Amino acid sequence: MKQYLSDRINAMEASATLAMAAKTRELKAEGKDIIGLSLGEPDFNIPDFIKESAKEAIDQNYSKYTPVEGYLELREAVCQKFLRDNQLHYTPSQIVISTGAKQCLANAALAMINPGDEVIFPAPYWVSYKEIAKLAGGVPIEVYTTIENDFKMTPAQLEAAITPKTKMVWFNSPCNPSGSVYNRQELEALAVVLRKYPHIFILSDEIYEYINFTTELYVSFAAIQGMYERTITVNGLSKAFAMTGWRIGYLAAPEWIAKACNKVQGQMTSGTNAIAQRAAITALKASKSEIQYMIYEFKKRRDLVLQLLREIEGLKLNIPEGAFYVFPDVSAFFGKTVRGRTLHNASDVSLYLLEEAQVATVTGEAFGDGNCIRISYAASEKELREAIRRIKESLQS
Template identity: 45%
Template sequence: MISNRAQNLQPSETLKITGKAKELKRQGKSVVSLSAGEPDFKTPRHICDAAIKAINDGFHGYTMNTGTPELREAIVAKLKRDNGLDYDPSQIICSNGAKQSVGFGLLAIVNKGDEVIIPAPFWVSYPEMVRLAEGESVLVRTSFENDFKFTPQQLEDSITDKTKAIILCSPSNPTGACYSKEELEGLANVLRNHPEIYILSDEIYEYIVFDGDHVSILNVAPDLKDRVLLVNGFSKGFAMTGWRLGYLAASNEVVSAVSKIQSQETSAPSSISQKAAEAAYNGSLDEVKAMRDQFKKRRDFMVNSLNAIEGVSCFSPGGAFYVFPDISHYLNSEKPDGNKIASSTELCMYLLEEFGLALVPGDAFGEPNGLRMSYAASMNDLEDAMERFKKGLGSLG
């Protein structure tokens, strides 16, 4: 008999859509997919060379459960250099991807029945990770008019005597929204009045910020450091998705708890990936900046194209590689067969099956009036996708 824990979890909607698109491609159908959250660039050469050297040097064994001392020292140096944050290597634990850091972090702090506040739209895995930790997600819907950013008043109104943590993601998956210094200060002011609440700050997209520098909640509220679980990694900024390497920076108490969980579940991440990550943080960021500049051009194209379509609205996101347009105008519209589009999920399935365009419905992220488009694709694919999208919406009555 399968456990209740496994039965209660929902599969990732992004992986579901991506899998459906790949299946249609295998059947010989023309499909353009903007569903995956994966850079379409190659990992920079110097990072690959470091991994090859590690292999040739015989660096094949297990490492310390928390990661090699050299990598944790490189992470500490990076956090100081790029973020102005002071950590000790003992406050860093490396993992098999930032997703694992989030999941194990929640397992370390959440007890059965604890509440975790999650602003919506949210990354699809957050509520399921809370469920796995036997906590309760408190989903708070934000607004398109506010670029889908959580306000201090919404935070205050969501806090109860069961609140254990809040999850913040900036730049955001799925919206690309970035919190400003002033917006984070507002949230920090509320959290100062609730010293029992942890803050899980997911900053995996920090190198993909288009206007100004990335701002962490710790930059505006260093006094909250002992309560912040800072999650980051190498997948997005360095195009290292398949290398599976992330990390958590937190208090010694939290890192010790996460380390115990990790030691029993997975142990340390790949030794080869850790050597590659060292090179990423110790080397030049020129290619990272070049990728960011390309993403910015694509963002501008997507935003302009979407806002030129009747009934579609899209704000210009400050980071990541997603746009999250409002498509509420097309909900309850009729398909050519007379059936109505009742949800963003039905709209995305219609666009995939009839027009070969793979997108992720806003329903998956807790926002029924939107959908997520990833522009981690070539300009040719993006232009093709916008034509298919316009044609698909135009077919609705």
């Protein structure tokens, strides 16, 4: 029946992270002892003060349709957040609240990309970027980075990728899957290139902003000279506040772009969940100190995971400075044969670890890097220690 589906759906790849999560659930239901390190979801519970605000919203009968662009109070809270954390001045008319950051990305793509427009992605990139751009008719242009350079795109690489058809650059810092964080000097160097091409717009995905282990002040791309009027900044509450299931994302952009995104959303889903929006107001107004315990724990786990992975001969590692992933190069295992099974690529390694070690990871091929696998350390220390013990045992066999 595939022939009856649209060409755009037939050309679209399924999300590898969600597919692995589904496979993990399936194996667990069969009684397999699978340790899931594939999904980008904090294992913490939502802070109690946010839960209480949601309960109050229910009692206050926030049950009607919400404005397409989001409650004014929430958009004002987003503006306050940008001013407090990023020294960026926005008005509520420049903000759109969506059902998760992923919808923000889709809104921006449909609002900005015409068929044939080229969209640059530094690889590795988050799995959905490429498919969202393709759905909008865009042509993905992948810029391959290296583990030796901490998976960061250089100005020379950016310049080489730009053509007269380039419309956008999609950018993610801290990065999923690599954990890379660009500092101010690196962003300014990229901006030097972009200032030569005023027709190019930037989508800066900053969903992992708070989960940042560097000692430097986080810098939003829109804060770089000359970038404010050309940058769509996407963020949300899923990662830092452990609110994945509440589906609250937001974007900030020049008003004409925000209005276009609002127009798209108005025809697709309308306004976002009322109760989740009221809880998000409370979350965004809170001090970052309220969630610092999660960030501290993620850093502690990162250090543990790196320590344990360094004991596995053949893995190549860098030090991720944000998010909650490590992205080791496993290419040393390509061509190896275990019990008659040859590992040809990262997908083979990831599947081997699922079946032999019973540890779920994600192939780097889904992120645009065929040499690596992604390991999430959003799990307990006990699970991480056992998972890496299994990985070590399986790879050293």
